[in-house]
Amino acid sequence: xxxxxxxxxxxxxxxxxxxxxxxxxxxxxxxxxxxxxxxxxxxxxxxxxxxxxxxxxxxxxxxxxxxxxxxxxxxxxxxxxxxxxxxxxxxxxxxxxxxxxxxxxxxxxxxxxxxxxxxxxxxxxxxxxxxxxxxxxxxxxxxxxxxxxxxx
Amino acid sequence: xxxxxxxxxxxxxxxxxxxxxxxxxxxxxxxxxxxxxxxxxxxxxxxxxxxxxxxxxxxxxxxxxxxxxxxxxxxxxxxxxxxxxxxxxxxxxxxxxxxxxxxxxxxxxxxxxxxxxxxxxxxxxxxxxxxxxxxxxxxxxxxxxxxxxxxxxxxxxxxxxxxxxxxxxxxxxx
Numbered sequence: 001x002x003x004x005x006x007x008x009x010x011x012x013x014x015x016x017x018x019x020x021x022x023x024x025x026x027x028x029x030x031x032x033x034x035x036x037x038x039x040x041x042x043x044x045x046x047x048x049x050x051x052x053x054x055x056x057x058x059x060x061x062x063x064x065x066x067x068x069x070x071x072x073x074x075x076x077x078x079x080x081x082x083x084x085x086x087x088x089x090x091x092x093x094x095x096x097x098x099x100x101x102x103x104x105x106x107x108x109x110x111x112x113x114x115x116x117x118x119x120x121x122x123x124x125x126x127x128x129x130x131x132x133x134x135x136x137x138x139x140x141x142x143x144x145x146x147x148x149x150x151x152x
Numbered sequence: 153x154x155x156x157x158x159x160x161x162x163x164x165x166x167x168x169x170x171x172x173x174x175x176x177x178x179x180x181x182x183x184x185x186x187x188x189x190x191x192x193x194x195x196x197x198x199x200x201x202x203x204x205x206x207x208x209x210x211x212x213x214x215x216x217x218x219x220x221x222x223x224x225x226x227x228x229x230x231x232x233x234x235x236x237x238x239x240x241x242x243x244x245x246x247x248x249x250x251x252x253x254x255x256x257x258x259x260x261x262x263x264x265x266x267x268x269x270x271x272x273x274x275x276x277x278x279x280x281x282x283x284x285x286x287x288x289x290x291x292x293x294x295x296x297x298x299x300x301x302x303x304x305x306x307x308x309x310x311x312x313x314x315x316x317x318x319x320x321x322x323x324x325x326x
Binding site for chain 1 (some may be wrong): 179183184272285
């Protein structure tokens with residue numbers, strides 16, 4: 001199973017971080033664009049996709065909260081599975097993987113606790129709620145996701 | 153009962169964690185408050201640095217008095233610096249200074265290889281981090297200078313950051 005991408009949204013509904021890995025499905029549509037050689041491509045300027053993702057997540061969350069006590073945590077389609085984690089303090093993590101992924105709620109929670117809190121919240125050089133560019137966060141997140149047992 | 157032990161016994165691990173985190177965040181915000189609006193003017197930046205250093209001076213004086221409450225007088229300057237490296241740094245950062253160098257003529261260089269307040273710092277461009285971290289070193293410099301002055305030593309302390317999280321403090325005795 002692969003992890004395709006991750007979005008992080010702050011409380012103001014802006015996408016403050018986005019990374020892709022192994023993006024096989026996007027290669028076909030973006031062949032004409034120049035791509036860096038590495039598999040991982042960081043596109044902070046794909047605001048349309050980010051807005052769409054946030055919209056989907058927001059609507060599903062409202063619907064789920066009206067239908068039951070538990071919140072919305074993930075949904076699956078024929079081509080991908082989307083996992084959602086909302087921290088009590090505000091930032092929302094959205095993870096997109098292939099459809100066969102197991103429940104990633106723990107993974108998302110530990111990404112939040114061990115990567116986001118450590119290297120963004122505790123970083124003295126970063127203003128909260130602004131887009132995340134710093135080096136340590138990027139490398140740690142990348143290493144963490146690549147070390148997941150089912151990442152390929 | 154010495155200072156560090158008193159602290160250790162009075163708090164549970166969770167209380168200590170909350171206190172440490174609150175202190176770290178408070179200092180982070182103090183530095184950015186001091187810098188607000190001053191980025192472009194050279195003198196104001198220096199004034200902000202000096203302000204933070206004076207804050208640290210006052211705090212360092214108080215901390216040193218508490219830490220040396222039950223100790224006898226210090227024999228010489230080297231003893232005082234060794235106290236800073238061990239008994240003063242320990243309750244503050246849960247570790248001691250990793251390296252002490254001196255030229256025996258009043259200049260001491262203290263190296264902390266993973267300085268607590270720098271350990272999570274990272275800038276957008278990795279190479280810029282040491283420069284940005286320098287403003288955050290004003291408070292610890294003041295801490296050291298305050299501790300030294302409450303022990304009767306007049307000095308000047310300068311910090312150098314080659315690479316985060318390592319930090320070097322240079323003490324010159326006057």
